[in-house]
Amino acid sequence: MNEILQALVKRRSIRRFTSEKVTREQIETILEAGRFAPSGKNSQPWRFIVVESDERRAELAKLVPQKGMVAAAPVTLAVLLDHDAGYDELKDAQGIGAAIENILLAVHALGLGACWMGVARDEAIETLVEAREGEELMAIIPIGHPAESPTGSPRRPLPEIVRFI
Numbered sequence: 001m002n003e004i005l006q007a008l009v010k011r012r013s014i015r016r017f018t019s020e021k022v023t024r025e026q027i028e029t030i031l032e033a034g035r036f037a038p039s040g041k042n043s044q045p046w047r048f049i050v051v052e053s054d055e056r057r058a059e060l061a062k063l064v065p066q067k068g069m070v071a072a073a074p075v076t077l078a079v080l081l082d083h084d085a086g087y088d089e090l091k092d093a094q095g096i097g098a099a100i101e102n103i104l105l106a107v108h109a110l111g112l113g114a115c116w117m118g119v120a121r122d123e124a125i126e127t128l129v130e131a132r133e134g135e136e137l138m139a140i141i142p143i144g145h146p147a148e149s150p151t152g153s154p155r156r157p158l159p160e161i162v163r164f165i
């Protein structure tokens, strides 16, 4: 099967990480994937904050429901929506989703693991990551070397979710 198609099917959320670091080069590759996502009017309303210092990661872990996952990940991305760059709340959010999926696929392609966490619109985290005026938290993505290989993640069969007309 084509590598991209295989990655789409094989990618899984990874919630447990080893202590091995993620390199700066890997982080840049992942961010490039996010940067090339499609967005309405090509507005590119996403902003990415790389939370990598031990101190900030520990503080961030205290502010999320799944503390262990964020504490263990050597790096966590905060994905923000810059409302000054965007033009339509719904379409901006859709573009952010596309960027996050690109990021997840790049992580997978590098043999790393990540989990899209729906931690959003959280003022305490926005302050911690030094979000600027007009920027709103949309998600956080802990990234690291996988310490698990989840397989079960069932999907609804096509006939249940598709209609041909």
Ligand SMILES: Cc1cc2nc3c(=O)[nH]c(=O)nc-3n(C[C@H](O)[C@H](O)[C@H](O)COP(=O)(O)O)c2cc1C
Binding pocket: 011, 012, 013, 014, 015, 066, 115, 116, 117, 118, 119, 153
């Ligand atoms: C918008 C969104 C929010 C999510 N939030 C969380 C979360 O807060 N915590 C978590 O463990 N997984 C979260 N997930 C991951 C989903 O649980 C996961 O993608 C889904 O169960 C399918 O599993 P898979 O990613 O392994 O294919 C989120 C996914 C999306 C798209």
